[in-house]
Amino acid sequence: MRCHQYYPVDIVNGPGTRCTLFVSGCVHECPGCYNKSTWRLNSGTAFTQEMEDRIINDLNDTRIRRQGLSLSGGDPLHPQNIADVLKLVQRVRAECPGKDIWLWTGYKLGELTAAQREVVDLINVLIDGKFVQDLKDPALIWRGSSNQVVHHLR
Numbered sequence: 567m568r569c570h571q572y573y574p575v576d577i578v579n580g581p582g583t584r585c586t587l588f589v590s591g592c593v594h595e596c597p598g599c600y601n602k603s604t605w606r607l608n609s610g611t612a613f614t615q616e617m618e619d620r621i622i623n624d625l626n627d628t629r630i631r632r633q634g635l636s637l638s639g640g641d642p643l644h645p646q647n648i649a650d651v652l653k654l655v656q657r658v659r660a661e662c663p664g665k666d667i668w669l670w671t672g673y674k675l676g677e678l679t680a681a682q683r684e685v686v687d688l689i690n691v692l693i694d695g696k697f698v699q700d701l702k703d704p705a706l707i708w709r710g711s712s713n714q715v716v717h718h719l720r
């Protein structure tokens with residue numbers, strides 16, 4: 567997997583203070599996408615073992631308490647991102663007790679593949695669906711257009 571940005575302390579993408587990772591790769595091509603530079607799978611920089619370890623350490627850093635991890639992009643559920651994202655969320659579940667995981671995807675919850683579902687079964691909140699410019703509403707929280715749904719899964 568490749569990624570564009572990692573924010574170790576973020577108060578914008580999800581509730582509370584969080585660690586946020588923007589991954590590379592998205593097939594949805596939504597008109598008006600705010601993050602077009604992330605569409606190509608080979609854009610950004612390599613997501614390394616060191617980065618994975620750093621995220622786990624940051625989530626457990628007691629000097630700045632994080633509520634959890636936000637995964638966005640690009641699309642963390644792009645088929646080619648699944649293996650690395652699954653490994654990361656499995657580690658957060660095992661090594662970061664009490665931390666929540668929020669994930670943004672252009673796929674719809676009801677249409678996920680078994681592999682995508684494996685990731686979603688481990689997270690707390692899924693914001694799903696493509697961004698639709700005609701349904702854009704700046705008053706919405708955690709989503710850009712009104713067709714998208716914030717699913718509180720656990």
Ligand code: SF4
Nearest residue numbers: 592595596599640672
């Ligand atoms: S799903 Fe998100 S990242 Fe992908 S094209 Fe749509 S708005 Fe952009």
